[in-house]
Amino acid sequence: MAVNSTRRRWEEITGRLRLVRDGYHSCLSDVPPEVSARGSEWSISDLLGHVNADYDRNTVTRLLEEDNPQLRGGGGFDVTRFWERTVERTLANIDSALRIAEGLTDEQLNRAGQRGGREYTVLDALENWAKHLEEHLSQLRDEIRPREGLPVRE
8 A cells, every 4th residue: 555655656746847847948948048137036047046056066067077167257158158058957957856756666765764853755855856846937937937028838
């Protein structure tokens, strides 16, 4: 019985992650780079930076792997290239969540630790990851895109 429950929950989460990825793709595919950083409130780039939360890691990686990378700030900023990289990274992060989730066994899905004095499983963590992505997709789709005059997306 527990295996069926685990599998059903896993199927729901992986389905949600696929929908989230499609939703982000739909909401980001037509955003012009100059609109991506625009706005007096949270811009689309701000939201994606938060979702990705990896600016420092990427900066270190670029410094280690590239010869004299052109980092953000200090003039010469290429908004188009920055936007393309941000979208690519966002979709790659969601794809990573899917790859991780799809490759797990029932035993792995039920592995647990403690969080706030309660059992917290891999399945719980995946569910929270999907929820976080869904919340920000809703923000992107329902608040930021309309505020920036972009068409409604599903």
